[in-house]
Amino acid sequence: MVEKSWRPRIVAFLCRWCGYAGADLAGVSRMKYPEIYPIRVNCSGSVHPELILDAFRKGADGVLICGCHTPNDCHYISGNYKALKRVALVKKLLSQLGINQERVRLEWISAAEGRKFSRVVKEFYEKIRELGPLEVRV
Amino acid sequence: MKKIAILGGASCSGCDVALFDLPGDELERFFSEVEVVFWSTTMDSRIEDFEAQGKIDLVMFHGGIRTEEHRKLLIQAREKAEILVALGSCASFGGIPGIANLFELDAILKDIYGDEFTKLSGERIPKPEERLKPISSYVEVDYYLPGCPPPVETISEFLDHFILGSLPPRGIFGKESTVCDECDRIKPEDISIEEVKRIGSKDWSEIDPKVCFLAQGVVCLGAVTRGGCKARCINANFPCRGCMGPAPNIRDQGARILSEIASLLMKESEKNLSDEEIYERVQKEIVDPVGLFYRYTLPHYWGGSNEEDD
Amino acid sequence: MKKMIKIDPVTRLEGEAKISIFMDESGKTVEDVLFQVTEFRAFEKFCIGRDVMEMPRITSAICGFCSWAHHLASVKAVDNLLGKNVPEPAEKLRELGYCAHILHSHLAHMYLLALPDFLQLKEKNVFHLMKENPSLVRDILEKRRYSYFIQEMVGGKAIHPVFAIPGGVSKSISEKERVKIEEMSRELVDFSKKSIEVFMEATLKFRENDPYYHETHYMSLVKNGKLNFYSGKIRVVNTEGKKIHEFSPEEYSDYIGEVVKDWSYTKFPYLREMGWKGLTWGKESGIFRVGPLARMNVCERMETEGAQWEYERFIEEMGKPCHNTMAFHWARAIEILYASEKMLELSREEDIVDSKEIFDPDGELRGRGVGALEAPRGTLYHDYEVDEEGRVTFVNLIVPTTENNPSICISVKKGAEELLSNGKRIDRNILNKIEVAFRAYDPCLACSTHNLDQSIRVEIFHGSELVKTL
Numbered sequence: 056m057v058e059k060s061w062r063p064r065i066v067a068f069l070c071r072w073c074g075y076a077g078a079d080l081a082g083v084s085r086m087k088y089p090e091i092y093p094i095r096v097n098c099s100g101s102v103h104p105e106l107i108l109d110a111f112r113k114g115a116d117g118v119l120i121c122g123c124h125t126p127n128d129c130h131y132i133s134g135n136y137k138a139l140k141r142v143a144l145v146k147k148l149l150s151q152l153g154i155n156q157e158r159v160r161l162e163w164i165s166a167a168e169g170r171k172f173s174r175v176v177k178e179f180y181e182k183i184r185e186l187g188p189l190e191v192r193v
Numbered sequence: 194m195k196k197i198a199i200l201g202g203a204s205c206s207g208c209d210v211a212l213f214d215l216p217g218d219e220l221e222r223f224f225s226e227v228e229v230v231f232w233s234t235t236m237d238s239r240i241e242d243f244e245a246q247g248k249i250d251l252v253m254f255h256g257g258i259r260t261e262e263h264r265k266l267l268i269q270a271r272e273k274a275e276i277l278v279a280l281g282s283c284a285s286f287g288g289i290p291g292i293a294n295l296f297e298l299d300a301i302l303k304d305i306y307g308d309e310f311t312k313l314s315g316e317r318i319p320k321p322e323e324r325l326k327p328i329s330s331y332v333e334v335d336y337y338l339p340g341c342p343p344p345v346e347t348i349s350e351f352l353d354h355f356i357l358g359s360l361p362p363r364g365i366f367g368k369e370s371t372v373c374d375e376c377d378r379i380k381p382e383d384i385s386i387e388e389v390k391r392i393g394s395k396d397w398s399e400i401d402p403k404v405c406f407l408a409q410g411v412v413c414l415g416a417v418t419r420g421g422c423k424a425r426c427i428n429a430n431f432p433c434r435g436c437m438g439p440a441p442n443i444r445d446q447g448a449r450i451l452s453e454i455a456s457l458l459m460k461e462s463e464k465n466l467s468d469e470e471i472y473e474r475v476q477k478e479i480v481d482p483v484g485l486f487y488r489y490t491l492p493h494y495w496g497g498s499n500e501e502d503d
Numbered sequence: 504m505k506k507m508i509k510i511d512p513v514t515r516l517e518g519e520a521k522i523s524i525f526m527d528e529s530g531k532t533v534e535d536v537l538f539q540v541t542e543f544r545a546f547e548k549f550c551i552g553r554d555v556m557e558m559p560r561i562t563s564a565i566c567g568f569c570s571w572a573h574h575l576a577s578v579k580a581v582d583n584l585l586g587k588n589v590p591e592p593a594e595k596l597r598e599l600g601y602c603a604h605i606l607h608s609h610l611a612h613m614y615l616l617a618l619p620d621f622l623q624l625k626e627k628n629v630f631h632l633m634k635e636n637p638s639l640v641r642d643i644l645e646k647r648r649y650s651y652f653i654q655e656m657v658g659g660k661a662i663h664p665v666f667a668i669p670g671g672v673s674k675s676i677s678e679k680e681r682v683k684i685e686e687m688s689r690e691l692v693d694f695s696k697k698s699i700e701v702f703m704e705a706t707l708k709f710r711e712n713d714p715y716y717h718e719t720h721y722m723s724l725v726k727n728g729k730l731n732f733y734s735g736k737i738r739v740v741n742t743e744g745k746k747i748h749e750f751s752p753e754e755y756s757d758y759i760g761e762v763v764k765d766w767s768y769t770k771f772p773y774l775r776e777m778g779w780k781g782l783t784w785g786k787e788s789g790i791f792r793v794g795p796l797a798r799m800n801v802c803e804r805m806e807t808e809g810a811q812w813e814y815e816r817f818i819e820e821m822g823k824p825c826h827n828t829m830a831f832h833w834a835r836a837i838e839i840l841y842a843s844e845k846m847l848e849l850s851r852e853e854d855i856v857d858s859k860e861i862f863d864p865d866g867e868l869r870g871r872g873v874g875a876l877e878a879p880r881g882t883l884y885h886d887y888e889v890d891e892e893g894r895v896t897f898v899n900l901i902v903p904t905t906e907n908n909p910s911i912c913i914s915v916k917k918g919a920e921e922l923l924s925n926g927k928r929i930d931r932n933i934l935n936k937i938e939v940a941f942r943a944y945d946p947c948l949a950c951s952t953h954n955l956d957q958s959i960r961v962e963i964f965h966g967s968e969l970v971k972t973l
């Protein structure tokens with residue numbers, strides 16, 4: 056049984072053009088969402104699978120990646136597609152490694168979607184709470 | 194006379210055999226200048242002989258650590274060795290037997306030998322460790338000679354330096370390059386992979402031996418793998434599977450190639466496809482990510498987790 | 504109080520094992536001997552989930568001494584699973600490389616591991632021999648290196664080759680390479696002939712008093728009754744030399760069963776028809792042997808001329824079937840001649856040079872595939888099942904050293920009884936003679952324990968108390 060006081064540690068990679076701006080909007084709009092560890096990145100396409108795996112190795116229980124909407128919102132044209140394809144493959148890898156695929160979530164969030172951002176974080180947080188703490192041996 | 198010992202853990206002994214693939218005159222010269230104090234593959238040396246030894250100038254250890262006995266042997270080896278070498282990819286990264294780390298030890302024993310055996314193992318035969326690990330998980334390693342097995346030229350060069358006392362600073366003994374650097378195939382600037390071609394599948398007959406494998410939709414680990422092998426496999430028209438371990442400056446060999454392959458997949462057609470379609474196709478194209486991307490290095494990067502397999 | 508002697512590790516072989524010898528209270532009679540394989544790696548388990556098309560490249564790592572045997576048995580299993588028709592030139596290239604491999608493996612065993620047993624050496628190892636007779640060792644290493652080069656030219660890498668792919672091979676060879684192979688093969692034929700004399704002599708010394716003699720059944724692949732390492736049907740002859748089974752690789756499980764013992768990581772196979780009757784031998788026992796001696800006993804003749812002549816000489820001297828365990832060494836030497844001659848023959852084939860017909864693209868995944876061949880140490884089976892995406896769901900491997908495991912245990916026991924009874928002093932020399940018993944089989948323990956990885960050692964127990972380790 057997971058202790059009641061346990062709080063999931065979620066690392067969120069947020070693209071500066073959309074995801075981060077969406078989070079910002081959620082903030083200035085005083086929308087409430089659970090605690091995460093946000094990391095601003097230039098593009099969801101710069102979130103290499105190494106970073107996702109590293110997050111888990113270093114104690115994350117979940118990894119959230121927020122990028123710009125497909126097909127055409129990406130500031131770098133196709134970074135969001137890179138993210139999509141990498142996450143697809145990383146999820147398959149994680150499940151082979153014995154890690155629940157749902158510990159990684161990729162969402163498209165535009166600068167205007169503060170509400171969506173807060174909803175996604177809430178949902179993801181609950182999901183990870185349900186899955187419990189992740190321990191990775193290195 | 195310098196003393197040397199060759200020991201093994203969870204090994205196929207291919208590294209042992211590779212030593213004998215050195216040119217005869219080189220072997221003769223080498224063995225006339227050293228005293229072999231332990232090498233059970235070639236001489237009648239018992240564990241006690243090894244235990245009785247004091248300092249040994251060079252200990253080469255091949256194979257990963259799978260049982261309690263391997264671990265104890267390795268720790269003794271470290272105590273005695275002036276220079277400890279991880280010989281081959283199993284000792285360096287875990288190697289192919291490291292894929293076993295995807296499974297729990299109990300499940301492995303039960304599956305292969307049945308319940309009764311599982312209870313008894315460890316009493317009369319060496320107790321297996323929970324997971325296979327590279328030797329650097331237990332002791333400090335002076336040199337790594339990666340490869341499955343390490344290329345004969347690398348072994349020969351290393352032994353020369355050892356005899357002459359001219360070994361470079363500790364670390365990986367090998368080339369500071371990638372397999373791609375050693376591969377002569379034509380490498381187009383822009384690559385997109387619509388469908389991954391599996392080895393020996395229908396489309397394999399279209400493979401042009403002069404053109405980069407990746408450009409033809411065949412997964413090849415040359416870009417993320419350390420050179421020094423002269424791209425032997427690629428020259429035999431077979432893609433690199435990464436046996437030399439990560440190339441210089443590549444932190445995670447498997448994750449890096451996974452990233453590259455994912456980026457190249459459907460690069461041309463992605464904008465015409467729905468997110469769901471892309472997601473599904475990418476997952477389908479790579480049948481076995483761990484077995485393909487981490488074939489030789491899984492224990493090096495990943496020790497396991499508390500969650501059950503899906 | 505009972506005594507136990509332990510040899511740890513057993514040496515000059517491939518892999519890890521130990522021998523435990525249990526003596527009765529007087530310390531004069533051998534009660535039981537365990538040849539324990541202590542190696543463990545679990546290939547059968549971790550191959551599950553792998554892409555079946557990658558299996559030939561993964562399973563070669565089962566063994567570094569006979570990586571080619573696993574590489575090719577594996578590719579044959581996948582060919583079978585996909586229903587591929589491997590084109591003739593590809594088959595020739597595979598067989599050519601494989602003959603070089605038989606040499607690579609046999610020569611290492613014969614000269615580097617076993618030969619010191621037959622010579623008057625202060626220390627029984629190749630380094631000592633190198634000091635006493637440097638030109639002999641230089642010649643051996645040089646000739647063995649030919650097989651290394653040929654393997655590399657044909658297979659891409661000498662150890663853990665890559666060229667065999669489901670449906671054929673990834674490459675053919677150039678004319679320049681072909682010429683080199685032909686030249687080397689010719690020299691190897693001569694070298695093999697010389698080798699036979701050495702090992703024949705060594706074997707004949709034991710003809711009348713082979714302490715490890717025991718009668719068993721024998722199994723080997725034969726092609727039209729002739730010895731063939733790469734393809735054919737599996738034939739079993741009984742203790743009297745009578746053919747009792749002939750079957751295709753896929754049917755192996757109808758004929759061979761396996762039991763597990765709690766003191767070894769290796770399984771114990773037996774012929775189903777007779778059943779498992781413990782470590783007993785003779786006509787009623789299910790125990791069979793594989794490897795060079797078995798091949799001499801099973802096949803009717805040799806395909807190549809020189810080898811046929813040598814084969815006839817062997818039968819004349821040793822009889823057929825020959826149950827002398829020490830005759831493994833002579834048989835092995837005859838096989839290197841066959842391999843060299845076959846290689847020479849294949850190297851003269853025109854269609855292996857710059858060949859375009861080396862791959863069959865067709866084939867559909869079927870549920871199961873079996874591949875078998877004669878590994879240097881005996882019949883090797885790879886048996887895979889897959890799901891609809893071609894992911895492996897089941898793997899069974901039957902490897903030669905496992906097949907010989909019951910016999911190795913018996914030979915070691917017989918040797919120990921002969922050498923240790925009547926309270927003879929136990930020293931390293933005696934123990935080495937016990938090891939000679941298993942060395943005849945050239946056991947390959949990494950293979951036999953593709954499951955778990957293990958080491959060989961000698962401890963003397965008094966009761967359950969350890970008194971001495973050697």
